[in-house]
Amino acid sequence: MIVCKFGGTSVASAEQIKKVANIVKSNPERKIVAVSAPGKRSSDDIKVTDLLIDLAETALAGGDVESKINGVVNRYRDITDGLGLDNTMMNVIAADLSERVQADRSNKDLFIDSIKASGEDNNAKLIASYFNSIGMPAKYVSPKEGLVLNDLPERTYALPEAYVNLSKLKDTKEIIIFPGFFGYTKEGILRTFDRGGSDITGSILASAVGATLYENFTDVDCVFAANPKVVNDPVDIKEITYREMRELSYAGFSVFHDEALMPVYKQGIPVNIKNTNNPSAPGTRILPTRIQTNRPVTGISADGGFSILYVSKYLMNREVGFGRKLLQIIEEENISYEHTPSGLDDISVIMRSNQLTPEKEERIVARVKTELCADDVHFSHNFSMIVIVGEGMRHNTGLAARAATAISNTGANIEMINQGSSEVSLVFGVRSEFEDRILKGLYEEFFAKIPIS
Numbered sequence: 433m434i435v436c437k438f439g440g441t442s443v444a445s446a447e448q449i450k451k452v453a454n455i456v457k458s459n460p461e462r463k464i465v466a467v468s469a470p471g472k473r474s475s476d477d478i479k480v481t482d483l484l485i486d487l488a489e490t491a492l493a494g495g496d497v498e499s500k501i502n503g504v505v506n507r508y509r510d511i512t513d514g515l516g517l518d519n520t521m522m523n524v525i526a527a528d529l530s531e532r533v534q535a536d537r538s539n540k541d542l543f544i545d546s547i548k549a550s551g552e553d554n555n556a557k558l559i560a561s562y563f564n565s566i567g568m569p570a571k572y573v574s575p576k577e578g579l580v581l582n583d584l585p586e587r588t589y590a591l592p593e594a595y596v597n598l599s600k601l602k603d604t605k606e607i608i609i610f611p612g613f614f615g616y617t618k619e620g621i622l623r624t625f626d627r628g629g630s631d632i633t634g635s636i637l638a639s640a641v642g643a644t645l646y647e648n649f650t651d652v653d654c655v656f657a658a659n660p661k662v663v664n665d666p667v668d669i670k671e672i673t674y675r676e677m678r679e680l681s682y683a684g685f686s687v688f689h690d691e692a693l694m695p696v697y698k699q700g701i702p703v704n705i706k707n708t709n710n711p712s713a714p715g716t717r718i719l720p721t722r723i724q725t726n727r728p729v730t731g732i733s734a735d736g737g738f739s740i741l742y743v744s745k746y747l748m749n750r751e752v753g754f755g756r757k758l759l760q761i762i763e764e765e766n767i768s769y770e771h772t773p774s775g776l777d778d779i780s781v782i783m784r785s786n787q788l789t790p791e792k793e794e795r796i797v798a799r800v801k802t803e804l805c806a807d808d809v810h811f812s813h814n815f816s817m818i819v820i821v822g823e824g825m826r827h828n829t830g831l832a833a834r835a836a837t838a839i840s841n842t843g844a845n846i847e848m849i850n851q852g853s854s855e856v857s858l859v860f861g862v863r864s865e866f867e868d869r870i871l872k873g874l875y876e877e878f879f880a881k882i883p884i885s
């Protein structure tokens with residue numbers, strides 16, 4: 433049994449949904465289909481999820497929601513008209529949206545989650561209805577039927593019982609159309625995953641039913657060695673290990689969500705990234721292990737939006753518990769951190785900037801100064817992490833020097849270097865203004881100069 437996930441671009445219009453139906457029909461093993469909300473039809477289009485977030489925020493601000501609701505409804509109407517569906521589905525969608533907008537607003541995050549999730553939920557109903565209309569027996573299944581999530585305020589994840597509940601789906605005769613991106617807590621509260629989280633839903637389903645393959649359909653032929661929006665015509669990756677993909681999607685390979693690997697990784701289920709617009713292309717296979725090539729580096733990713741907290745104190749290295757106390761202050765502000773490079777008398781904590789507010793920064797700086805008696809404490813913003821990834825890197829001497837030279841040739845200063853103990857990745861912290869230039873420089877160094885084996 434194959435579980436497939438179709439991303440926003442694959443279900444953005446009637447024309448795209450017809451392609452989805454053809455792909456599903458062409459292989460009877462494709463029995464479970466996770467779908468996103470309609471995404472962009474062109475580069476200047478707006479994703480339905482973004483329209484919904486705007487609608488929810490307008491409602492919370494007491495603004496005029498009618499035009500926002502119409503904007504969403506019209507996106508679905510274009511699709512149902514193009515698919516030749518009657519008005520039944522549009523009535524369901526319009527009624528569902530008004531109900532969600534009128535719901536309790538006491539918890540703003542949960543209110544926004546419920547409106548956001550309608551994008552996937554209504555699209556799944558619509559797609560199931562279309563499949564049935566063309567003689568492909570299909571059934572919409574709600575995440576209420578088993579995708580059990582943890583409670584707030586932690587990051588959203590599926591509880592172990594979700595896998596047990598969802599395993600029953602493998603006995604369903606019809607093709608299952610399952611909305612991505614959200615589930616319910618034990619108390620029945622709807623929560624969404626992070627943006628791009630339909631990839632996670634697909635992976636949970638694949639793991640729950642013990643799929644032979646998890647196919648992730650998107651709008652590119654494969655995963656490329658670098659972001660194709662920055663590097664011109666990057667080489668394609670035919671096979672990549674879970675570990676490599678995890679490192680690359682952590683920082684910028686938006687094609688596959690980094691949290692989506694865990695459920696399939698645990699069971700060793702292969703993932704195939706494929707293109708809805710060119711389904712015969714083999715795509716990229718994500719596997720437990722792969723055959724080594726002569727390339728030490730598999731891919732290079734880059735992502736912005738990082739901040740650094742610098743702390744220095746003379747003789748810090750002799751002070752037992754300094755690091756723990758510092759990280760505890762960060763923890764008490766409910767912030768997760770990414771890296772903590774350190775020297776004898778200084779330590780930096782690197783975190784995603786979207787977790788910070790001016791008030792949090794002020795509190796952290798004040799506490800580190802008074803409680804840890806640090807000499808200098810300050811935040812710096814607008815950093816990017818550039819990650820070089822490859823299973824072959826640990827057998828290759830001089831790679832860090834080559835990378836550092838390539839970066840310095842772009843005129844950028846390296847603010848931080850971190851190599852994980854697995855030696856599958858090498859991370860450079862740089863000022864964001866240099867991000868694209870560095871990505872191009874590193875790609876040139878590690879890919880343009882070596883012939884493919």
Ligand SMILES: Nc1ncnc2c1ncn2[C@@H]1O[C@H](COP(=O)(O)OP(=O)(O)O)[C@@H](O)[C@H]1O
Pocket residue numbers: 438439440441442468471628649650651652654655656657658659660661684685686687688
């Ligand atoms: N290294 C990469 N390889 C392939 N695509 C990448 C890479 N880095 C970024 N992308 C971008 O990821 C996009 C696909 O992901 P996403 O927009 O989430 O698609 P979907 O709508 O299918 O979920 C591609 O269009 C591409 O621009």
Ligand SMILES: N[C@@H](CC(=O)OP(=O)(O)O)C(=O)O
Pocket residue numbers: 438439440441468469471479481482551612613626627628629630631
């Ligand atoms: N629609 C949600 C979830 C998702 O996974 O979307 P996509 O498949 O378009 O990345 C989002 O935009 O974040």
